[in-house]
Amino acid sequence: MSRWIIALIIFSVIIFAVEFYAFQALKALTKSKVIRAVWILVAAVIYAYFLYILYVTPRSAGQTNAFQLATGFMLTILIPKLFLVAFMFGEDVFRLFRKGYSWVSPGETAVFESRRTFVAKIALGLAAIPFASFIYGIVQGRYNFKVLKYQLTFDDLPEAFDGFKITQISDIHSGSFTNKEKVQYGVDLINEQKTDLMLFTGDLVNNKADEMDGWIDIFKTLYAPYGKFSVLGNHDYGDYVDWDTPEDKVKNFQAVKDVHPKIGFDLLLDEHRYIEKDGQKIALIGIENWGKGFNQTGDLQKASEKVSKEDFKILLSHDPSHWEFQVKEDDFNYQLTLSGHTHGLQMGIEIPGFFKWSPSQYIYKQWAGLYQEFGRTINVNRGFGYHAFPGRVGIWPEITVIELKKGVKSV
Structure with a gap:
């Protein structure tokens, strides 16, 4: 006290x-x-x-x-x-x-x-x-959805995936939503991108599984022909609630995980999947949350078991600090990492292509958008929803579309 x-x-x-x-x-x-x-x-x-x-x-x-x-x-x-x-x-x-x-x-x-x-x-x-x-x-700003499109080139991308398009969404935080019409608009905007693969990088809820009860019918309409895959974020574990009993927390966590298949997502819990096209494949690796100063449940080594170092790999990891501290210098070579978590603090100033600032940058080295080091790339999605502050100022809710391109190795 x-x-x-x-x-x-x-x-x-x-x-x-x-x-x-x-x-x-x-x-x-x-x-x-x-x-x-x-x-x-x-x-x-x-x-x-x-x-x-x-x-x-x-x-x-x-x-x-x-x-x-x-x-x-x-x-x-x-x-x-x-x-x-x-x-x-x-x-x-x-x-x-x-x-x-x-x-x-x-x-x-x-x-x-x-x-x-x-x-x-x-x-x-x-x-x-x-x-x-x-x-x-x-x-208005909390529902001012923006579609950000990137084209990323990789020399070791299998040829069959040249032009392959991915939609990334993150940080839904369904417990914060209050307007179904606006959320439906955001989901429709995601589907309008008509990409090949859909990836969700964590924080489905603020704390409790029942926050999704009124939103399942909307989010299960999301579609991608090569599938929908997801990982957990720090808020999905229920760590920010005083539960009556430890068993209640365990039940809630299981219920959160059970929501993912209800909305058509394959939840990756330190696991991988292969996406195949025209006889070629890329590895999709998803870990549980790992963040500096947050829950560090994720096990990258376990998730990458039976994945070859030569495979082209897309890693789903909710917190970008994981890329900074464990991934970017790993010689196993995770070519592309997709994260969220920061929300860009939901406030800042952005002039696309010219200027980007938010207090979030004093906390996270990678806080919004694309970053490249050691020949590897991470995209930090600014989040679909919002949390704590019920709005967004200058840092708008984001739908990311990434087109993969096959590079030509110089001789």
């Missing part, structure tokens, strides 16, 4: 500091007591609601939609205020110099006051951008 009290105190101090400095910008622009009161009241209600939801939601419930909503409200008002903090804190530092300067030149005080008002206007204007973005991200 003392740990929670300490966390609450730290949380309160941080929030107070942010709100105090943000309020300075408002004070510089208006003397209206009504506007100031509304500003304080809205913030107080949102923080109180977040703490209330945190208090009344038992750990056995997992992450509820109410928790996501409370988190969304809090981040929507908190993140923009960080812009205000940066400006107003800087202004306070400047005021220290102003005090000293005013002793020398008293007549310059009005100039400094005018400057403070100007800074407050700039700060509020800039803060309005992330505020509007977060509102859009919650209302």
Whole structure:
């Protein structure tokens, strides 16, 4: 209990500091007591609601939609205020110099006051951008599905698979969904790609198998002529819930695994399958979750048993840190790895082909899109669904289409 009290105190101090400095910008622009009161009241209600939801939601419930909503409200008002903090804190530092300067030149005080008002206007204007973005991200962005297409060339790809197309989806997080029409649109968009093979790289649910109950009929309509294959993600193990008994957790985990065949996916549990075409084949290898700082159940060696080093291999591994720490330098040569997990933190800035930034990059070296090292490639899918924050800001839900091409070896 003392740990929670300490966390609450730290949380309160941080929030107070942010709100105090943000309020300075408002004070510089208006003397209206009504506007100031509304500003304080809205913030107080949102923080109180977040703490209330945190208090009344038992750990056995997992992450509820109410928790996501409370988190969304809090981040929507908190993140923009960080812009205000940066400006107003800087202004306070400047005021220290102003005090000293005013002793020398008293007549310059009005100039400094005018400057403070100007800074407050700039700060509020800039803060309005992330505020509007977060509102859009919650209302529309979480279902703003994007199809990203890549063409990858490999010298050792069997000729029969030249032009072979793969759809990758990841991180469905069905327990977060609230709009069947939007989810159906996303699933239809996946099928519209008409690719040869469909691969799902984990996190079917947030915590519990029954989160998929209302979505099975939609996701079982996914189709690919060469099959649909999947692996587990860290959330599929039920590790983030306080279960009444260990047996309940075991039953839930089995139930999560049982959902995969219900939606037509062959779940690979440290296993491999061969995909054959015109007498040639590629190896599809799927491991259980392995992540730095997360569940490390996956066994790459076991999954690769009876696979030849000379085979062209596609590895399904939920967490990209597995590629960084175990896969990319492995001389067994896993030519292509497909991962998810990061969601790109569901917020950032992307200008395709020019610029890509998200706080996620400070946690994961490979956090979204394609990366190549040691002659091997990984694609990190940004996720189909969303988690914790009920929206997406700049980092949109992703459907990946990869076309494999046969390269020509130089003599």
